Amino acid sequence: MANTPIKLNDGNTIPWLGFGTGTALYRKDATDMVAAAIKAGFTHLDGAQVYDNEDSLGAGIIASRKPRSELFVTTKLYKLDAGTTVRESLQGSLKTLKLDYVDLFLIHIPSMFKEPGQLKSIWKQFEEVKKEGLAKSIGVSNFEVKDLEEILDGATIVPAVNQLEYHPYVFKASIPLLEFHKKHGIVTESYGGQSPVFRSKGGPVDPVLISIAERLSKTTGKTVQEGHVLMLWQRYKGIVFVTTTSKEARLKEYLDAAALPDLTTEEVAAIDEAGSELHKRHFETSGLPT
Ligand SMILES: NC(=O)C1=CN([C@@H]2O[C@H](COP(=O)(O)OP(=O)(O)OC[C@H]3O[C@@H](n4cnc5c(N)ncnc54)[C@H](O)[C@@H]3O)[C@@H](O)[C@H]2O)C=CC1
Numbered sequence: 001m002a003n004t005p006i007k008l009n010d011g012n013t014i015p016w017l018g019f020g021t022g023t024a025l026y027r028k029d030a031t032d033m034v035a036a037a038i039k040a041g042f043t044h045l046d047g048a049q050v051y052d053n054e055d056s057l058g059a060g061i062i063a064s065r066k067p068r069s070e071l072f073v074t075t076k077l078y079k080l081d082a083g084t085t086v087r088e089s090l091q092g093s094l095k096t097l098k099l100d101y102v103d104l105f106l107i108h109i110p111s112m113f114k115e116p117g118q119l120k121s122i123w124k125q126f127e128e129v130k131k132e133g134l135a136k137s138i139g140v141s142n143f144e145v146k147d148l149e150e151i152l153d154g155a156t157i158v159p160a161v162n163q164l165e166y167h168p169y170v171f172k173a174s175i176p177l178l179e180f181h182k183k184h185g186i187v188t189e190s191y192g193g194q195s196p197v198f199r200s201k202g203g204p205v206d207p208v209l210i211s212i213a214e215r216l217s218k219t220t221g222k223t224v225q226e227g228h229v230l231m232l233w234q235r236y237k238g239i240v241f242v243t244t245t246s247k248e249a250r251l252k253e254y255l256d257a258a259a260l261p262d263l264t265t266e267e268v269a270a271i272d273e274a275g276s277e278l279h280k281r282h283f284e285t286s287g288l289p290t
C-alpha cells in the first residue's frame with residue numbers, strides 16, 4: 001500500500017515511487033519541477049549524467065529546503081572519457097548536484113562499455129565508490145541477463161537494482177529477466193511504465209485498464225486514471241516505479257494514485273494476460289525513446 005519503501009539487497013531502502021528528470025525534462029532546467037515534486041511529497045528523484053540537468057536537479061533539491069537525509073537521489077554513469085575513473089566521474093556528478101553522496105548510482109547503458117572486460121572493470125569501480133560512501137547503493141540499468149552475468153562473475157556486490165522499461169507490453173518478454181532478478185535479489189525498477197496509455201493507446205490492455213479505473217473510482221470516490229492503474233500493477237509486483245511530468249498539476253495526481261488501495265490478484269492477472277497479446281517497446285535497449 002501507498003509509497004512504502006522497498007528493501008534493497010544491501011540493507012538500504014528505496015521509495016517505491018520516483019520522480020524522473022529524463023524524458024519530459026531531458027536537457028531542460030528541472031529546478032522548479034524538482035522543487036515542486038519534493039514539496040508535493042516525492043522523496044525519490046531519478047537523474048542521470050546524460051540528461052544534462054544534474055545542476056538543476058541539485059538546485060531543485062536546495063530550493064525545496066528538504067533535509068538531504070529525507071531524500072533518495074539517483075544518478076547514472078553514461079560514459080567514461082579516456083583516463084577518467086568511475087570515482088572521478090561520480091565526483092563530477094556530485095559537484096554538479098551539490099551533494100556529498102548519491103543514494104543510488106547506476107550504469108546507465110551496458111552497450112556504452114563494449115570493450116572486452118570493460119563492464120566487469122566498471123562494476124569493480126562501482127563496488128569501490130559504494131565502499132567509500134560516495135554512493136549508498138549501486139546498480140545497473142537496461143541490463144539483459146547476459147550483461148548481469150558478466151558483472152556478477154567476480155563481483156563482491158550484487159547490483160541492488162536494474163532499471164528498465166517495464167509495462168504490460170513487455171511483461172511476457174521480461175519474464176526470464178525478472179526471474180533472474182528474483183534469484184539474485186535484484187530489485188526491478190521501471191521507467192516507461194505508463195507507455196501503454198500515453199505512447200501506444202489502442203492496444204489490448206486498454207479495456208482492462210478502463211474497467212479497473214472505473215471500479216477504483218467507484219469504490220474510492222476519486223477519479224482514477226488508466227495510467228494510475230499501471231502504477232498499481234507494478235506496485236503489486238514489488239517493482240519500483242519512476243515516472244515524470246513537466247506539468248505541476250500531475251504531481252498531486254501521481255501521489256494520490258500512490259495512496260490508492262492495491263489491485264486484486266485477478267485484476268493483476270487480467271492486465272498480465274491482455275499485455276501478453278502485444279509486444280511493444282518504446283525505448284531502445286539504450287534507454288533512448290524509439
Ligand atoms: N534508465 C533509462 O534508460 C531511462 C530512465 N528513464 C527515467 O524514468 C523517468 C520516467 O519517465 P517516463 O518513462 O517518461 O515515465 P512514464 O511512462 O510514467 O510517462 C510519463 C509521461 O506520461 C505522460 N502523461 C502522464 N500523465 C498524463 C496525462 N494525464 N495526460 C497526458 N499525458 C500524461 C507525460 O508525457 C509524462 O511525461 C524519466 O524521467 C527518467 O528519469 C526514462 C527512460 C529511460
Ligand SMILES: O=CCc1c[nH]c2ccccc12
Binds near residue numbers: 286
Ligand atoms: O534515460 C533515458 C532517457 C534518455 C533521455 N535522453 C537520453 C539520452 C541518451 C540515453 C538515454 C536518454
